[in-house]
Amino acid sequence: MVPQQPLHPRDWSWSFWPAVPLYPYGKRRTLRREIVKDTIWTFDQLQGILYTVVPIRMTIVKLSTGGLFVYAPVAPTPECVRLVKELVTLHGDVKYIILPTSSGLEHKVFVGPFARCFPQSQVFVAPNQWSFPLNLPLSWLGFPK
Template sequence: MVDQHWPWWPLLPLYPYGRRATLVRELVPGQVWSFEQLQGIFYVAVPIRMTVLRLREGLLLYAPVAPTQELLGQLRQLEATYGPVTTIVLATSSGLEHKLPLPSLARAFPRAQVWVSPGQWSFPVRLPLQWLGFPPGRTHTLLEDGLPHGDQLVWDALGPVDLGLGRFMEVSCFHKASGSLLVTDALVAIGAEPPELFEADPTPLLFHAR
């Protein structure tokens, strides 16, 4: 489907490649939403999530995922009710699945301020963030340049941990109004049933059920 097309998938060629369906779930009514997409190697696929918080100033996007037309349309619906996207947060230094979508997502919301975790790195050549597509003039580093929405959010650093090629660092976020803790890779949840996202694309489950 055209509205699920993700043209930058060759930069990180993971399943389902150029088609990224998005499942939106309201986690806390009127305050917290998840935007979930699949990613995987061949048919070993897992959901990844961008979390949307409602703040007094508008919406905050935590841990970007591929901004397909479908996803952007869903965000516009939230904007119509709860105000504009004001803040985009890349809270990990090493999560490519969240780092690569950020430039496109930032272009879709040109008035949003972009915040990234310390210790951003690229491989095999270390490049400035602007060369990686991060918008100059509105990209800030968490902790080093301050912390956004400190009256509504509590931030804490996890790491750094040396990975050899670079370092892992993550900045967690606690949303006071809803009591929600946001992390990127620090926690993994495995339920007894397959995630709802697989209902739209059961291919990985069918492959392993042979």
């Protein structure tokens, strides 16, 4: 079991929220759940618009060769990064970060900032990436080169 740190509202902050101006705006709590003991974890954050609020989920899998695989990153708030680093301490570095969708802005906007928190990781994206309303290069969206 990973020890829990005291909660601080500043740890929920996401200063780049105007990139995706969805509720809860600049404050995103992260809920980590262990799905398969010492193997699979989910990280949920809420987001929404008007009266519809739904969770957005990132999944982390412990690799059999050591290290961690991150699927569909969420906002790398201080709380989220701390929760991931607790797993890194126990299971090894983040080796791979995957963006599984070609159009899902709700994950795409977080990949670059998340990857910068774990610079030793490799980033893979689904082919045929595009963005709306302007089709911007991935580097303009904060993706590492």
